[in-house]
Amino acid sequence: MRQIRLDQGPPSRPSGQPRISAVELGDALQHAMALAREGRTGPAETILQRLLEISPENPDALQLLGMIARKTGRNVDAASLFRRSLAAFPAQPHVHNNLGNALVDLGEPGDAVHAYRQALRLAPQYDEARVNLAIALLAAADAAAACAALIPLVARDPRNARAWATLGQARRENGQLPEAILALRTALSLRPDHVPTMHNLGVALRMAGQPEEALPLLNRACQGDPSSAEIAYNLGHCLQDLEQVDSAIRAYERAIVLRPTDRAAHQSLNGLLWRQGRTDHWLASYRTALAQHPGDHGLLYDLADQLLLAGDAKSAAALLAPHSTSASPSLHYQYGRALWSSGAPDAALAQFDAAGDFVxxxxxxxxxxxxxxxxxxxxxxxxxxxxxxxxxxxxxxxxxxxxxxxxxxxxxxxNDVEQFVSADLLTPTDGDVSSFNARLDAALTAHHRDHQHPLDQTLRGGTQTSDDLFARPDPLIAEVRAMIEARIRAWLAALPRDANHPFLSRNTGRFAFSGSWSVRLRSTGFHENHIHPEGWISACYYVALPEAVTRDQQGWLKFGESGLRLGQRERIARMIRPEPGLLVLFPSYFYHGTVPFEDAGHRTTIAFDIVPA
Incomplete structure (x- = not known):
């Protein structure tokens, strides 16, 4: 096995090198490595460059120069040097591994996966490369393959904390929360003070509906790494789950101080302020950050989006107008939306067209x-x-x-609404539909904590839960999920087959939930007509309904009427009267909405999207 590291001497030299003695080569490399270890990278690079003048493709000098380039943040140079070293002498598993590390840092996980696999082909027991392979697979959005790479490793070496920690992340990304938590607990038991593992375990526990247990871990992680914006951001989520609103706001604000252009942190902070009715400070974080980073297109886009959602198109247009001549496709699009909503359709169309093929x-x-x-x-x-x-x-x-x-x-x-819309009453195990849904409605009350609807959703006059409802550890939620899954399987089996149809052609008989939440509407509440862009099949399960649904189609579900407000050109293709226990399934691209109702009672539903598995 051939390897060069900054903390060890050079290996033997392969045959075929230019005329330089082994002693001279070894002495030069040893001296360069000693300098690099001391942080004197400039003199080390000088020695290595001189060595390469004598032996231009010396793999050891090239590798060491690559390591120095990585240490100084020059990953493009590092990757090039590692590749030259491997071209001169391919059988270097550690250089393949180092190349993979440089490629991960360059945002090229697919090429990094190939490099790590080459290292493992040469050295199958190279555990560091195997864990790095899993990390690259995660970056390439292949969590299942990352799990498969790590399971044999932890079975062979159950005390490998890094492997357990990475397996925990992979299982979390693969939707295996209980298994992820177990892996991360194991990793933390092996490295009790490891901050990234504390953080990842806290995130997994929170996602599994256990914020009380997650909070101390996230607090410890924040104390261990107070400069991490990501930890502060996830702490904000956990505090929000625990209804510690003021502390959540401070955590999000801390994340933004640490990383002022973090779009997710701005969105979470301002979304929380809006839902809690704290409009005095709503959007202030964007304006502060843009004062520091005036040309940041992501912040400009998001601030304009928030203004448009709030109905302030003129402010959105004024914000974007100074950037219109040098705008990115995304800002052309957003400026077009602002102009459209400001009553300038021709100018809006010109902006949309200026964005080119931006979807x-x-x-x-x-x-x-x-x-x-x-x-x-x-x-x-x-x-x-x-x-x-x-x-x-x-x-x-x-x-x-x-x-x-x-x-x-x-x-x-x-748009065959008769064939593609299913409406069926689900019966719980005890057969008592009314009692089950009354208990479920009471259980869901604890999850409706906000004061008003989310700004970026279609409900009006109500609240919506956050995160994945079906992941919460509640036996009533688990039972309704099981009932829903059984009905979906039966419905999918009965649908016709059509390989050319954009809905039917995706039916494999298998599915996965891609989001689940609960909505509670109060009097005069309703859903604007909308679709679900992230789903394949969308659904609504009715938990509790006001008496008004028995009068004048109040609170009913409608299909076919678009969200485009086309006036006389609109049509309603089908109406469904809700009742507790009714599950309605339909293609996610079907426009649907609800009729407002007036009643002292509330209307509670569970909604979700599924995708083919």
């Missing part, structure tokens, strides 16, 4: 042209989106509308 702008350009009664012009833009992703739910919804307005018979094929 949101193509969709918005199509949507705007449908509203302007120019459906023929919308279709090429919709087709461009669907060419990139045939399952784009927003584009499918718009395609159905455009087909209807152009008298295309495929509209009925796409």
């Amino acid at each position: 949101p702008a193509l969709r918005e350009g199509a949507r705007s042209r449908i509203i302007l009664d120019r459906p023929e012009e919308s279709l090429p833009r919709i087709e461009a989106v669907l060419a990139a992703d045939r399952y784009d739910q927003q584009a499918l919804a718009l395609q159905g509308i455009a087909w209807r307005f152009t008298a295309d018979p495929r509209e009925t094929w796409l």
